[in-house]
Amino acid sequence: MKLIFKPILKYYLKLIAKLVLVIYRPKIIVVAGSVNKTFVRDEIRRALEKAGKSVRANPRNFNTEIGLPLAILNISSGYGSYREWRPVIGKAFRAIWQKNYPDYLVLELGVSSAGDMRYLLSIVAPEISVVTDITQRYLESFPSMNDLVAEYIYLAKKTKKNGAVILNGDNLRVKELTKKAIAPVQYFGETCEKEDDWRIVGIERTGVGQVVEIRHKEKTETFDVPRFGRHHAFALAAALAVDTIINK
Amino acid sequence: MFERTKNLRLSVIKQMELRASRFPDVISLAQGVPSFDTPECIKRRVELALKNGVVAKYSLSPGLSELRELIETKLAEDGMFYDFEKEIIVTAGSIEGITATLFAITNPGDEVIIPEPTYTSYREVILLAGCQPVFVSLDEEKGWAFELEKYEAAITEKTKAIFYCNPNNPTGTIYSKEQLMGLAKLAEKHNLYLISDEVYKDFIFDSGEKIFSLAQLPELRKRVIRLFSFSKSFAMTGWRVAYLHADESIAREILKVHDSLVTCAPVISQYAAMGALEMGDKDIEFFNHEYKKRRDLICCRLDKLSHVFSYVKPTSAYYVFPRILKNDFDFGELKDCPDSLSWRFAIGILERAQVATVPGVAFGPGGEGHIRMSFGRSEKDINRAFDRMEKIFGT
Structure with missing residues (x-):
């Protein structure tokens, strides 16, 4: 039953999600990488909301072949229950006629096996892609690190030419994606050196979070981040890059 | 020898479970284990x-x-x-x-x-x-x-x-x-x-x-x-x-x-x-709903035994900790029973009704005079356990 149901469901959701994207034409920002996707996604969503944009991000872990279309359609999952899926199928169809569809979608893409990125990018065409990091996480499903990196190379190639690819400049493997990108590339991280980069120059822990200093185009700005951990500084830097591109 | 462990004791809950295992038809309200399988x-x-x-x-x-x-x-x-x-x-x-x-x-x-x-x-x-x-x-x-x-x-x-x-x-x-x-x-x-x-x-x-x-x-x-x-x-x-x-x-x-x-x-x-x-969010919701029903059931059954127990209505977890109102229940001779009301009562209802609970003293000195009952068990088990206790204590 599962063998038949899942492919049909997958195809059905993909079809409707693509139709919805054609109808409403939101600008798509995708966030991919082995770690820190959720925090980067949320930081970008926050930044765009703050700038007054109409924006939606995928909820929770809706970042896979089934989850991504659900995120685009803004409906919940039936998880493993056939009974729970029945209403979802109806809701998916009704989602074609949505009110107030957002202008921007910030979508996290989950890649855990070879070919995942190709499938996800057969649903969405990103204007801006952010690659947070590439680590050995999820490597077990790939023959080698090169095969895992190939997933992100595909993303770099498929990001629209007039969009942007935003890369973690501290990770050499991520940085190498530059060569494959057809869109302009920007970097964020602690070791970036170019004027255009989003360089994290300071992270200071306080009682209620962190004070993060980010340098871009010879200007250093200080941000209060009510969270703990370096990864939030990275998320902020990536979000600033996206926000600046969208609002320029 | 055994300096570090000599003052430790095997959990009273486990001790009660061990005692209970001698009764093939026992209903255990002792262990804090959900009756559900992993979602x-x-x-x-x-x-x-x-x-x-x-x-x-x-x-x-x-x-x-x-x-x-x-x-x-x-x-x-x-x-x-x-x-x-x-x-x-x-x-x-x-x-x-x-x-x-x-x-x-x-x-x-x-x-x-x-x-x-x-x-x-x-x-x-x-x-x-x-x-x-x-x-x-x-x-x-x-x-x-x-x-x-x-x-x-x-x-x-x-x-x-x-x-x-x-x-x-x-x-x-x-x-x-x-x-x-x-x-x-x-x-x-x-x-x-x-x-x-x-x-x-x-x-x-x-x-x-x-x-x-x-x-x-x-x-x-x-x-x-x-x-x-x-x-x-x-x-x-x-x-x-x-x-x-x-x-x-x-x-x-x-x-x-x-x-x-x-x-x-x-x-x-x-x-x-x-x-x-x-x-797992939906499963939590389901469990919460079920435990609330069981909480209401066990409180309702405790109310019928108001001459035996008084209790503070639980608002969380899946335990109720009723006070034993009298200390003169006649359970007959109880073997290997520590000299405490909550132990005597817990072992008494285990031996007479085959209902396992945990003596309150296990949870600290202030627990003496109480027993712990878990409503992690099914409604059927809760009802059967209380039917048995009602036979002993009357309603």
Whole structure:
């Protein structure tokens, strides 16, 4: 039953999600990488909301072949229950006629096996892609690190030419994606050196979070981040890059 | 010989289970085990991990980074902000987290204050760490609330921490924000750690509001160590997986102990925990709904035995802790029975009605004169157990 149901469901959701994207034409920002996707996604969503944009991000872990279309359609999952899926199928169809569809979608893409990125990018065409990091996480499903990196190379190639690819400049493997990108590339991280980069120059822990200093185009700005951990500084830097591109 | 273990005792709950196992038709309201199986979504997550061949090796000592990242996200939803890389540790059940915490933050000879009645194993772990448990009784008249003046009086220069379970086992009650803030003030005043075991936090029957945790207050970061287990919320007692979080300065010390105790939590269980956090919300809702029904049922059945018991209605967890109103029940001769009302009563109803409960004294001196009944069991079992007790006590 599962063998038949899942492919049909997958195809059905993909079809409707693509139709919805054609109808409403939101600008798509995708966030991919082995770690820190959720925090980067949320930081970008926050930044765009703050700038007054109409924006939606995928909820929770809706970042896979089934989850991504659900995120685009803004409906919940039936998880493993056939009974729970029945209403979802109806809701998916009704989602074609949505009110107030957002202008921007910030979508996290989950890649855990070879070919995942190709499938996800057969649903969405990103204007801006952010690659947070590439680590050995999820490597077990790939023959080698090169095969895992190939997933992100595909993303770099498929990001629209007039969009942007935003890369973690501290990770050499991520940085190498530059060569494959057809869109302009920007970097964020602690070791970036170019004027255009989003360089994290300071992270200071306080009682209620962190004070993060980010340098871009010879200007250093200080941000209060009510969270703990370096990864939030990275998320902020990536979000600033996206926000600046969208609002320029 | 056995200097370290000679004062430890096998959990009374396990002792009662052992006694109960001699009765083939026993109905056990003793063990705090959910009657449900682990939800399907969690099992499927584990199947996938097994299929992908990712469970055979150790994880990093603090746990799989993807799980910790997920935990950080979940904590943030509840207003608690912790760095998954440095401040969250996945443990082999919460008791391992508690053990690692106590070994990290105390020195032999220190005292740890425990509100009681409370979970039986706290005493053992504190003793194992070479410390002294100091019991401070809760006020049954006020719905098992803290009496802060008693805590202040119990604090000495050896006191290192106050260790509480919220919602509390065995009383099934929740400490209010005001009470917890009072504890926090004491901790600040006397430079103490606060260990908050919140394994039952997802079962809230009446208010519908999430419980307040001191871990939500940034100013208490360097004092609070909070623990959560997947065992109860997701019916995963056998998987032995939980987590703790604390400020980096504390977590790095706890991690050293955790690493030497277990290296890492079982990796297969860590994948199960990921499934729980990713997809288990609906199951929690279902369990909560079922436990509320069972709570109402057990209270209704207790009301019919009002000549035997009085009780504070539980608002969380799946326990009720009724007071035994009389001490002159005739259970006949009870073999190997310690000289205490709660023991006699618990063994009495075990032998006469084949209903297993836990004597209240197991949860601290203030628990004497009570028994703990779990409504983690099915409604059918609860009804059968009370039918049997009614036969003995009448209605």
